[in-house]
Amino acid sequence: MCFNMDNETKLFVGGLPWGTEKDDMKNHFSKYGEVVSCTIAKDRFSGNARGFGFVTFTLPAAAKEALNDTHHINGKLVL
Template identity: 40%
Template sequence: MSSKLYVGNLPYSVNDDSLRHNFSEFGNVASAKVMTDRDSGRSKGFGFVEMASEAEAQAAINGLNGQSVDGRQIVVNVSRPKEGGGGGGYRSNGPRY
């Protein structure tokens, strides 16, 4: 198990500091980041928290998954690596006629 957690369905009012504070109840938080829109700076409604150990990560999952934060039931689980080869960018497959 990893100590990096995905946190979903976050209210837009949650920021990095409040996310860190919520998880610190379950152990030492190595990092906490709410993902934001590049253009508007507004929260995308999810983030990532890295706990100091797997045991603390599991405690946070057990304690926070399904809990209500500002009226929204948050989802907390182990973060999985992003699948796929990515997207975007320019790829030339030769000329199109």
Template identity: 40%
Template sequence: MSIYVGNLSFKATEADVTNVFKEYGEVKKVYLPSDRETGKMRGFGFVDMETENQEATAIDELNGTEWMGRILKVNKAKPRE
């Protein structure tokens, strides 16, 4: 299962996001989508962690916190349709 991270700073990098989430366990993958035309980050991303327990802890601890001047929205990612 993945974690959805919304309202990210447009300056955030995959390394930045990894550093925040690794406090709660092993980060397997970070994906920050970018706009196809401009190449700029879209302001959200997805994080995969080693276990669901680590994901749940990260969601509980980070949702609603301020990071890089923005209030994060962190929850379980919905499966793609």
């Protein structure tokens, strides 16, 4: 995971399992603070997930706390 350099509340989440839904991400990251949005990148032609997404918090402190932890979503380590 890494910060979006233009926005200290938005994190890149890589290595998402294929069946991951937005609610899975939101439920996981809500323990760090209020989540504004979660997005999962999808292929524009097939609609299939591309294995990465973004989570945006209301506060930079929540994003920093999440960044300092290890994350498993749907049984898979995400980066």
